[in-house]
Amino acid sequence: MRIAVIGGGIAGLSAAHELLRRGADPVVFEARPRAGGKVGTRIERGYLSEDGPNFLARPLDALLDASELRDDVVTPQPPMTRWIHLDGRVLRAPGLSLLARAGVGRALLEPLFAKPLRDDMPLGDFLERRLGRRAGGLAAAVMSAGVYAGDPAALSARDAFPSLGALARKGSLIVNAFRRPKGSRSGIWTLRRGLGALAEALALALGGRVHLGAGVGRLSPGQGGWSVQGERFDGVVLAVPAAAAADLTHGFAPKFAHAARQLRSAPVTVVHLGLRQGAVPRGFGMIDADGTLHAVGTLLPSSMLPGRAPDGRALVTAICGGARHPERAALPDGELVSAVMADLRATWGVRDTPGYVRVVRWDAAIPQYAPGHRDRIREARELLAGLPRLELAGAAWDGVGVPDVALSGAAAAARLVP
Ligand SMILES: Cc1cc2nc3c(=O)[nH]c(=O)nc-3n(C[C@H](O)[C@H](O)[C@H](O)COP(=O)(O)OP(=O)(O)OC[C@H]3O[C@@H](n4cnc5c(N)ncnc54)[C@H](O)[C@@H]3O)c2cc1C
Structure with a gap:
């Protein structure tokens, strides 16, 4: 046929x-x-940068066999520190100050508020009902930014996050989210030469x-x-x-x-910056829960993976725009790069001038x-x-x-x- x-x-x-x-x-x-x-990789001047995805969250056995790339799979190396930009501060996740600001006390009372996941509920409403306004709002902001560059008020809890409904049916979201299903192989991965x-x-x-x-x-x-x-x-x-x-x-x-x-779909512009290694923290990256930074998420690929930047240099990948602020994805290259550098300075204290810049634009990056x-x-x-x-x-x-x-x-x- x-x-x-x-x-x-x-x-x-x-x-x-x-x-x-x-x-x-x-x-x-x-x-x-x-x-x-959306899957593509560019290697130039010693930097390896992705057009779109950086990591995959589940195995792809059939395609790895078909491509004969099983031996090229790499997993990110520690430190895997994650930061959350909340209330204008940079907080380590899940550090104590983040938990305090997130209203985790109310979140632990979740079983008392457990209601079934109605079919048509936005993610933000659902999590706020279950976990309280602060913790639920934060969880929704982090999940929607991290996966969809999305808006928690506009994404479906049930259809954008199918595993959430299953967790909720089992009782406490918080307790079940930390339980790994029996026999599951979890953990993010990519390929040595990039997903391209x-x-x-x-x-x-x-x-x-x-x-x-x-x-x-x-x-x-x-x-x-x-x-x-x-x-x-x-x-x-x-x-x-x-x-x-x-x-x-x-x-x-x-x-x-x-x-x-x-x-x-939401537009996203990816800004890759080559900076001095010592000017940039080591870790996984940062998610902006406030919606005030140009990047909804910023990754530190060269801190976690081999071959992403030349010796002594770091690759920083800022994923800008998204559903909450599509206008940021539309900024001209020079303006966006300056804005991302200003954000990096205000959050992580990065003081440097990029020696390498690559901008990748996606008008319709991620369906919402x-x-x-x-x-x-x-x-x-x-x-x-x-x-x-x-x-x-x-x-x-x-x-x-x-x-x-x-x-x-x-x-x-x-x-x-x-
Ligand atoms: C910045 C960014 C970061 C992401 N991060 C992650 C991540 O970390 N992990 C993850 O799992 N996913 C991530 N995603 C999502 C994921 O990459 C995409 O959802 C997925 O790759 C889409 O695959 P697709 O084949 O459905 O569509 P696409 O990749 O969009 O492919 C569709 C193809 O159709 C072609 N086409 C369109 N019209 C025509 C036509 N008329 N004739 C012929 N060809 C046509 C296009 O040129 C394109 O190549 C990310 C996406 C982006 C943009």
Whole structure:
């Protein structure tokens, strides 16, 4: 069966590998000159910096096997100190002053306030009800910034954080959050040469089946199949962001296209800075719970990982903008770099001039799952029923993390070729 996979991000690459494993004949169409989508790495002047994700939170066994990169997996090395910017101060997590400011006393009374997770509740409301205004507000700010560069008042507790509902059903969120499920392998990881190596290896393994610089402008159903760029296919995996899915479908599925256009994403601009090693703290990084810094999250990759900066230098990665302050992501490069440097000076006391700067812009970086997301996506998929074989995959629909989109791609392949 010939299947067109539109979009060569991790969702599309994963779908293509699974289709191949199932004996189908996939062809990937990717608009950009390289595969990987948000996943990409640049190595220059001794710095290794990521376009998008830095760490993955769950194993990716099938893709590591397909890319033969198992031996390249690296995990961050201590110190893994995390800081939270709260009330204009930089506090170590989970240090005592943070716990005091967070109102942890009320949070420990959580079981008395435990209410079920209503379907359509924003994350901020849910956690504030369970943990109290201070601790709940802080937890919601940290979770939404850390995963979505998002707004706790606009993200769904149930659909943006599926594990939260499961924890809440078991009783106390705080107690259950610290319990690791039996047999689980947890811990974040990346690859020695950056996550871009995964995308490159997956594309390479697909050989001539990946067409780069091949943006699909028109998709049309006909004769029990699809026409893509003038070629006939038996089925399609649409592994593109929601706006691109809307553009490609409005001619034959206008209701679906309308639903896809309602899905929102937040813009993010990533600022990589090469600084003097001694000027920068060692640790994991900082999350801004106040919403007052230009970066929602700042990582210290060279403190944790080998080969991220030349000797004597440090790489600092600031993830700027997001749903609460999209205007910060839109600042011109020079202004944003100066603003991030001013924030680094005010928070960590960094006094230096960057010797290396790289800015990566994503207008629609991370989908923002609003309350009711899961139901909207189910309804949207139903609007495609009756068409020839067509499956959706990727971050717009089934989870935004790289492991989620990989699963989403593989699941789309399995539905097409059971
Ligand atoms: C700054 C940032 C940091 C992140 N950090 C993390 C992290 O630490 N951990 C984590 O797990 N996740 C993280 N994410 C999220 C994760 O990287 C993405 O959600 C995921 O990579 C999306 O994969 P995808 O395949 O669904 O979509 P994409 O990567 O967006 O791929 C879609 C592809 O479709 C192509 N395309 C679009 N239209 C067409 C067309 N008409 N024809 C052909 N091709 C088309 C695009 O060029 C693109 O390559 C981060 C994201 C960003 C932006």
